[in-house]
Structures are given as structure tokens and as C-alpha cells.
Amino acid sequence: MKKDFSIKIRRMTAMVLVLTMLIQLTACGGADSSSGLADEPGYGKWVDSDLKGSVNADDVIRLQDDFAASANKETITSARVKDQLIWTTGADATDLLQTRFRELLRDESLTGPNAEVMRTFESLVLDWDERDRLGVEPIRKYIDDIQSISSIEEMTEYQSSLERNPFNLGLIMPSTVNAQEIHVDQSTLVLKVPAYTLGSRDSYLDFSDSSLELKEVMDDTISYLLGRLGYDEKSIKNTLRGCYEIEQFLATNECMSLYNRNEILNKVQTDRAALESYTCGYPLFEILDGRGFSEAESFNVDYMLLSRLNRIYDQDHLEELKAFLTVQMLKYGYSMLDRETIEKTREIGASKTEKHDGEIVERTDDQEFSAMIADCSFKPAMDQLYLEKYFPDDTSTDKIRDFIDRLKESYRIMIYEEDWLSEETKAAAVEKLDHMVIQVVRPSNTADYSMVTVKSYDEGGTILDAAASASRLLCAHMAERASDPNIDREFWDIYDKGFSTTTVNCFYNRERNSIFIMAGFVAIGETIYGEDITDEEFMGCVGSVAGHEISHGFDSNGSHNDLYGRRYDDSGQETDWMSTEDRSRLDERVGRVGSYFSLARPIPGQQQVEGIRVMNEATADMAGIKAVLYMARDIEGFDYDSFFRGYAALYATQTEEKFEVEAIEDDEHPLDFHRVNITLQQFDEFLDTYDIKPGDGMYLDPDKRINVW
Ligand SMILES: [Zn+2]
Known part of the structure; x- marks a missing residue:
């Protein structure tokens, strides 16, 4: 009951906010207000391309009017996508990893205790006849x-x-x-x-x-x-x-x-x-x-x-x-x-x-095995094998690391260029940037399951007994770490279940001032483009997210933690390095992002977007793109078209209305087609690449741009 009530309140607040904004916008003598669509993102020319069936293969959609729908048209109308309840690029990457987990167990070049343990464990999990025979015993x-x-x-x-x-x-x-x-x-x-x-x-x-x-x-x-x-x-x-x-x-x-x-x-x-x-x-x-x-x-x-x-x-x-x-x-x-x-x-x-x-x-079977790996404490062993197979040396990780170092350089310039930030705040932000730890694909230690016992069914083993043995290893490892009074912020523990590298994600960890680029997220690029991914495509679908994560170190939440991730300094005072004036300017700018998003009503007659909910993540999306675009300036012959399409491909999605309504109500991230269209329309490079002009759906007047950074 409480939920219904709070939703009502939330909707009312949102409505009041939107009304206020509409009044403000018309009062400022904005664009043609005779049409209700005048100030709506896309001016009514965008379709909600995240929704199943909203785009058809023979639809003619100009890139200039609706980039997400046009660039992703082929993907989102393919038969493969239609078979699934909800489809996302990330789901494809998860499938790829799940298939690989089992494939690599067939690779005889992988030997040693981890491989042995995982092979026996796989046979326990997928032998349904034995599982059925044992029942609940x-x-x-x-x-x-x-x-x-x-x-x-x-x-x-x-x-x-x-x-x-x-x-x-x-x-x-x-x-x-x-x-x-x-x-x-x-x-x-x-x-x-x-x-x-x-x-x-x-x-x-x-x-x-x-x-x-x-x-x-x-x-x-x-x-x-x-x-x-x-x-x-x-x-x-x-x-x-x-x-x-x-x-x-x-x-x-x-x-x-x-x-x-x-x-x-x-x-x-x-x-x-x-x-x-x-x-x-x-x-x-x-x-x-x-x-x-x-x-x-x-x-x-x-x-x-x-x-x-x-x-x-x-x-x-x-x-x-x-x-x-x-x-x-x-x-x-x-x-x-x-x-x-x-x-x-x-x-x-x-x-x-x-x-x-x-x-x-x-x-x-792939999904079952993958779920059991996680549930039964075998993820570190699997992660280790995955790295041995798909990242046998440092070639690709060094490349990613180099890319992120250059991305950090872009941020340095971006921060210094912001005229709304005081010199002190800029200096503190750059210092924090310098101390940001970049974790790429490979944890600091290696997993060793030689102490774990996994008996086959013939030897009297069960999945639960295998899980018990693996769980004891993790408990013992935690005890060993706890007995060391020192901890290194730069140490990425492969046994830490919150940081599994085969997760299809990247994230910023506030408490450590670190960003993590997981092996699972790198697989996104391979999912979309196969092995021959170009630099621009990589920067579009993986690099833009790395950029997004870095920005979280400087946003409304991240700015409360210092360069080591602390909330309190040596004297117990809060480590808020952003001055009050700068913070209110930041809030005001982020608030404008919220206002713009609140004008969007993706499903006619349905829930309106609540800008307040998504404004921080939307801000990070724009910062990520800006950082990569800054990098691109120094790259001769940079293929902007590939880059923007790579970014759109990352957010290709197909879902049903009820799930989208849920996402609008609960998710802090904007809807995927908004993440593409609203983010990209803020940048000259984007408008120039496709020759987007006033009157086009993707056009946004420079005066109305909302990017914070
Ligand atoms: Zn984020």
C-alpha cells in the first residue's frame, strides 16, 4: 500500500515540476508553443525505438530525425531479437560469455586444478538424470x-x-x-x-x-x-x-x-x-x-x-x-x-x-551452468580460466589502459575549461583524477582452487558439497585478508564476488576512487562487431562507458569522497572538496538536464519521464561522450560516423511496454533510446557528421544544450 501511495506522490511531484517547467519555457519565449511538441526532445519526430514493434524493417527513418531508431534499425528488427522477452546488447554479451564458459572447458590446453575442478563441477550441474535421482537428498x-x-x-x-x-x-x-x-x-x-x-x-x-x-x-x-x-x-x-x-x-x-x-x-x-x-x-x-x-x-x-x-x-x-x-x-x-x-x-x-x-x-544449459558458478562460489576459478583463454597476454589490456589514460587527459582539459567551477575546485578535481585507479580486465591476484574438492557423482559428490568446499575456500581467503592490517586500494581481489571480471559491466567505485573495466564488458564490442572491431567502434561502445564512469568521481555523489575514496579526513571532517558555490552551480546545471528529460513522454498517454531520477546518469553519459570526442580531436582521420553508431549499438534494446513503464518508475538510467538521442544531440561533432539542421528531429539549438561538462 505504501508503494502505491509513494508512487502517487512521486507522480504528482513530477507533474508539478513539469508544469512549472513548461510555464517557464513558454514564459521565456522559447520555440513555437502552439504545438505541445515544440519543446519535447525530438519535437515528436522520435519513435520509442526501445519498444517492440515500434520500428519495422521497411520503415524509412532518417538518421537526422531519429538517430537511435535509424542507426539500430537492422539490429532491433532482426528475428533473433524478436524471440526474446527483453533484448539488449548486454544480454547478447552475457550469452556470449556463458557459451564461452562451457566452450573453454573443452579446450585441452587449459590444465591445472582450476580447469579440473570446473570440469567436474560442470558435469555435476548438467547431469540432470543424477540430479533427479538424488532429488532433495x-x-x-x-x-x-x-x-x-x-x-x-x-x-x-x-x-x-x-x-x-x-x-x-x-x-x-x-x-x-x-x-x-x-x-x-x-x-x-x-x-x-x-x-x-x-x-x-x-x-x-x-x-x-x-x-x-x-x-x-x-x-x-x-x-x-x-x-x-x-x-x-x-x-x-x-x-x-x-x-x-x-x-x-x-x-x-x-x-x-x-x-x-x-x-x-x-x-x-x-x-x-x-x-x-x-x-x-x-x-x-x-x-x-x-x-x-x-x-x-x-x-x-x-x-x-x-x-x-x-x-x-x-x-x-x-x-x-x-x-x-x-x-x-x-x-x-x-x-x-x-x-x-x-x-x-x-x-x-x-x-x-x-x-x-x-x-x-x-x-x-549454458545459463544453468553460469548461474551455478556464481551461486556455488566458483566464479573466481571461472574468471581465472576465462582470462587465461581470452586474455593470455597483456596486448589488449595494455591497449585499453592506454586508451583510458588518454581519456583521463581529456577530463583534465574538460575540468580546466569549465568556467563555472572555481580554481580551487578544479585543482581538487584534477588531483582526484590523477589518483583515480584504473582497473582493466585483470584482477591483481590469481584464483587457485587446488584446495577445493569437487567429487563426481560416481565418487558420491553433489553440487551442494562442491559448493560447500568452494565456500570454505572463500571464507578462508577472507580470514587471511582480514588478518592483514594493511589494505591496498589498488589491489583488485579476484575472490571478491562484487568485482567479478566476467560481469558485463563497468563501474566507478566511490569508496576506492577506482574504475573497473570488466572482461565481460569488453565482450560487448565483440558481440556487436566480432573480433575485427575498429578503434572508433570500440570507443563508441566501450570507451564512452569508461568515460561515463570516470565522470562519477566528480558528480554530486562522487564529490563527497576524496582522492582516496574517503568521506572523512584525518581529523574526522567531511572530505567534501567542492565548494558550496560550485556545488550549487553543479546542481543547477544537473537540474537543467532533469528538466529537459522531464519533457519527454516516450509512450503516449503513459508515464512521463521523471527527470530528477535520471539526471545524474544522463549527465555521466554526456560527459563520457564529450571526453571521447576530446580525444578524437587528436586522432587523424577519426571516423565519427563509426563512433556514433558504435555508441548507438551499445544501447540497442527491445522491450515491452510494461517493462519500460517499470524502468521509467525505478531506473536511475534514462531509457536507452534517450541515452542515444539526447546525449548525442548535445555535440557539434554529431550535428556536423550528419549535417543535422534546424527542423530535424535530432537538432538541438546550441542555446538549449544541457550538457553539464
Ligand atoms: Zn553511471
Whole structure:
């Protein structure tokens, strides 16, 4: 219910904003206001080419009127695209990687423990007959072990044992090793509560329609799984009740988002001695030390929640705690079981969520294997093999690195040229740019799965046992990192699951002032152009995104973190390096981006774009293109047409109206055809390349341009 209400408010705010803007625009004596389309991006000449069926193969669309629709026409009208519910260039790249994962296991030149482990694991995952024969049995011993816990002391022992509890189940458990808040060259172990069954903490504080929907799905899924394990109705009910009771407690007592600066720096970020005083009887250190973290000296934890755990951690709550762990185990392991489980749980999910109209999308073997690699902690091994096969030497990574160095040079010039920024802010921005760490494709260390045991079905192995072994390796690795008091901001850990290089993405990490260009994102270029991609095409579809990411270091969010990614300096003061005046000028400029986007109504009669939501990402898109165009000035014979088409190809998309409406309501990124058309129409180079003139759909008067940088 809350959701509906907030949407209404959101829509009203958006409407008021749009009305105000329209009034302002007409009051300024803008373009012909007799037509409602006069100020709309594209003047009514753009079709929403992201929508299925909006463009047909025999449509005649001029590049000058609608670049996205025209440049991508062939791609978005192809049969291959039409077969899919939602199609994007990124989805094609994901498919390519998934196919490659299995292909490279056939390559006999890849030897060693990683390759061996992955080959056996693949046979476990894709042998459906064996999976069906085993049914739900592989998870039974893990559930039985939890159910056998007979005292609160044994509950502690269970949580602390890597052997019994390989999947890190517990109330507050090690999650990752990060840099400390102020001393970013020193490490800290981040402790977290596990993922909530109902998605997020908010679901327990105020039930919304979507959280109730999710609760139904989860209740039915858990009930089905327990039923198959032989639980009767009463025990199923008790398990669910017990689990929600513990989760409700955690959700209502979590305080992480409420701490002030002083608390974050002195209490959330804490050492062993101080942390001891927050445990209030909860055996945190027994659990951590048992799991190998006895040498960790620095911690980052919700100390208030920790200090309250003793209220539920006792013999009286043992059954609830067991129920909580049981549900965690089921959620983790059910996708590793037989076909019946997979089909049934998908069916439950599909029948309760209207968004997919009850449609169940089957996974191919490639997709299944790829999903299991991630779910079962084998991603680092797979990433390692992928790099060995597709990036055997530094030729291509050096080229990308060189490109990004030149891109940084463009940014230096862009920053100095901005007359709305003060000299001090420019200097700080450039200093931050100089310290930005560029991570390209290859993590700093190599994955080694020689300690991981993967037994075949003949040897009595199961997917879950393989996952347990891999998970123990990752826990041990985290413990090793946590025991090192130092941390290097430039170290990219291949075992860090948030930074897998086979992800089809690039991103800027604010806390490290680093950008990551993943091997998976480089595959985008190959997806579109094959191996013979030209420099301009590469710069269009990959380089422009690298440029986008760099700009996040200087936007409204990024400017709160300093050159090392810190939010607080040595004296505990906020490291905001942008002066108040510069920040308000930045906000004003970004606000204009929002206003322009708010004029767009891609689907007639439907949800209008909310400029406020997308303005930051739209700003980054324009900055990325500008940086590459600055680079291009120094490249003789630069093929602008290829570059702009490469950029458009990156955002070729086909989707259905309901998904687009959802994206308009939730996504911080503009719609893909807007990312192409609105971004490109800001630049002279683009208008000149295609001889775009007033009256053309892509034309934007220089006075009305909105690019911030
Ligand atoms: Zn972004």
C-alpha cells in the first residue's frame, strides 16, 4: 500500500515540476508553443525505438530525425531479437560469455586444478538424470545438522565451525574486507546480517504490496521444500514463524542507516577491545575466531544491533534460531537440487508475480551452468580460466589502459575549461583524477582452487558439497585478508564476488576512487562487431562507458569522497572538496538536464519521464561522450560516423511496454533510446557528421544544450 501511495506522490511531484517547467519555457519565449511538441526532445519526430514493434524493417527513418531508431534499425528488427522477452546488447554479451564458459572447458590446453575442478563441477550441474535421482537428498544432511542442534552452546559451536557451517549462516557474519573509514590503507572486517527473506529490512517495518507478494512466494517455496523433506504442516508453520520472528527482530533493531558521523567513525568502525564491549554476551568472538578470524583487529559493524542480540540469543529462542538457519540454508541450496524443485519453485514465483504473466522462462544449459558458478562460489576459478583463454597476454589490456589514460587527459582539459567551477575546485578535481585507479580486465591476484574438492557423482559428490568446499575456500581467503592490517586500494581481489571480471559491466567505485573495466564488458564490442572491431567502434561502445564512469568521481555523489575514496579526513571532517558555490552551480546545471528529460513522454498517454531520477546518469553519459570526442580531436582521420553508431549499438534494446513503464518508475538510467538521442544531440561533432539542421528531429539549438561538462 505504501508503494502505491509513494508512487502517487512521486507522480504528482513530477507533474508539478513539469508544469512549472513548461510555464517557464513558454514564459521565456522559447520555440513555437502552439504545438505541445515544440519543446519535447525530438519535437515528436522520435519513435520509442526501445519498444517492440515500434520500428519495422521497411520503415524509412532518417538518421537526422531519429538517430537511435535509424542507426539500430537492422539490429532491433532482426528475428533473433524478436524471440526474446527483453533484448539488449548486454544480454547478447552475457550469452556470449556463458557459451564461452562451457566452450573453454573443452579446450585441452587449459590444465591445472582450476580447469579440473570446473570440469567436474560442470558435469555435476548438467547431469540432470543424477540430479533427479538424488532429488532433495543433497540438502538433507545440511538441514538435519541444523535441526540436531540441542543447546544454545551448540548453536554457537555450529556458527563458528567452517566444517559444519560452510555457507556462513548466522546472525551477524563476516561479509567482506574493506578499507577503514579514515585510514584507508588499513583493513577492516565488515560484519553483516544475512539477506532478508523478504528482500529488505523495510519489508518488516511496513508491509507493502510487493513485500506481501514476495512473502507469499517465499512462504510457498519454503513450505514446498520442507514438505519434500518430509516435514508435516505444523513443523512447516513453526519453521516459517520462527524464521520471521528472528528476521523481524533483526529488521527492527538494525540501525546502520541512522548513525551520525561520530558514531560511524568511533563505534561502527571499531577495534577488537571496543567491539568486545558491544557484544553484551553474544558470543561473537567465539564464532569469528572459530571461523579463522582470530587475527582480525578491525571491524565495521552495526554495534547497536550487536549489543541487542543477546535478547534473542538464548536457550528460549533456540527453535526460532534453528528455523532461521534452516530457511537460510534452503534459500541458499534449493536451486542446486533436482528438476522438480527448480520447476516447482519457478512456478510458484511466476504464479504470484503479475509482471511475468505466469510465464516461466526455461534456462539453457549454458545459463544453468553460469548461474551455478556464481551461486556455488566458483566464479573466481571461472574468471581465472576465462582470462587465461581470452586474455593470455597483456596486448589488449595494455591497449585499453592506454586508451583510458588518454581519456583521463581529456577530463583534465574538460575540468580546466569549465568556467563555472572555481580554481580551487578544479585543482581538487584534477588531483582526484590523477589518483583515480584504473582497473582493466585483470584482477591483481590469481584464483587457485587446488584446495577445493569437487567429487563426481560416481565418487558420491553433489553440487551442494562442491559448493560447500568452494565456500570454505572463500571464507578462508577472507580470514587471511582480514588478518592483514594493511589494505591496498589498488589491489583488485579476484575472490571478491562484487568485482567479478566476467560481469558485463563497468563501474566507478566511490569508496576506492577506482574504475573497473570488466572482461565481460569488453565482450560487448565483440558481440556487436566480432573480433575485427575498429578503434572508433570500440570507443563508441566501450570507451564512452569508461568515460561515463570516470565522470562519477566528480558528480554530486562522487564529490563527497576524496582522492582516496574517503568521506572523512584525518581529523574526522567531511572530505567534501567542492565548494558550496560550485556545488550549487553543479546542481543547477544537473537540474537543467532533469528538466529537459522531464519533457519527454516516450509512450503516449503513459508515464512521463521523471527527470530528477535520471539526471545524474544522463549527465555521466554526456560527459563520457564529450571526453571521447576530446580525444578524437587528436586522432587523424577519426571516423565519427563509426563512433556514433558504435555508441548507438551499445544501447540497442527491445522491450515491452510494461517493462519500460517499470524502468521509467525505478531506473536511475534514462531509457536507452534517450541515452542515444539526447546525449548525442548535445555535440557539434554529431550535428556536423550528419549535417543535422534546424527542423530535424535530432537538432538541438546550441542555446538549449544541457550538457553539464
Ligand atoms: Zn553511471
